Amino acid sequence: MEFRIWTELIQQSGGTLHPFLPLLDRGLDAVIHRLTDGAYFPIQVKCRTETIEGMVEIVVPGSRLVDDRALLIAGLLTDDGLGPMLLVIEEGKFKELAARDAVRGDDIYSASFSMHPKTSHWKPYLISRDQLAERLLGGVPPASPQSVAVESAVEPMYRHNQWLGFLGEAEVIRRLAENPRLDLFRPFPDLEMVEVLARDNVNGRFVGLQVKTAVPVQWGEAHFHVHKATFRPAATTWLAGLAWIAEEGRFADECLLVPTEDLRNVASDVGVSWALNFHPHSPERTPLDPYRRPLAELGLCVGAITSGGSTAK
16 A cells, blocks of 8 residues: 555656655654655555445554654555545544544544545545645646656766665664654655655654765865756755775764755865765865764764754864
8 A cells, every 4th residue: 555655646746756765663654755845744554455334444543643744645455456535634633533542541543434425524635546646746836757857867977886875874874773863764766865864753854864975085085976967955955975984994983964055055066066075084174164073973963953953063
């Protein structure tokens, strides 16, 4: 059911809606990134494989409704695919309208709705399966298929070793996982700038990270390249840059954490990409100094961003 929903959203929106899947399941099945304006939508999916007297009945423990602002998408899944109608409702509103029972001290919420409703308090939240992406896009027009295809077809001149790139992403995920307030998600498929998505599970705010990893070369500098064709600056998107010290088999203990809205002010224009030249613990002052962070504190720094605080040393 979940992957049917993700497929519908990607196909209907022409790639404008991009799913991120959880690395640790704490109640959300995905976060959808709306690329037109950078908005994020926490999602939980529920399904039934058969109806009872023509009704789809779903039951959700209160402990699984972790964010009143998250969208609950529920429907029927059969051998022929998704049913014709889907219930799409914020979790807070769902709790208001659903029947509630207590089982061993835990709240249990239940709902029953028809695929062809005439009168029901669920009717305002039932939409045609073909309108699912439209519900999340709202009044924001999707990117044209032509523009998406052009960007996807551009081949970057600079490709970091896949192993090294994976190693950097894994290191960032490990550091963020040390902060219990951060829920972590990865994109499915991996088609956009954000590679690791962190969600503050207290206030619901998001920070998306693009991770760059490089081996220091001349003068001890690690060169991070951001391809212009996929560069989308946003207040919720940051770049994390890690330097891999190959001879010691470890990452430098200082990293970069740069808001993408600031990136062009401190990067060099090298044609098809923006370049950041990062020397860990540089003895000289550089424009990157305000963005240097101890790698060991990366989880705390991202947590400070989601809580609205400062990441300054």
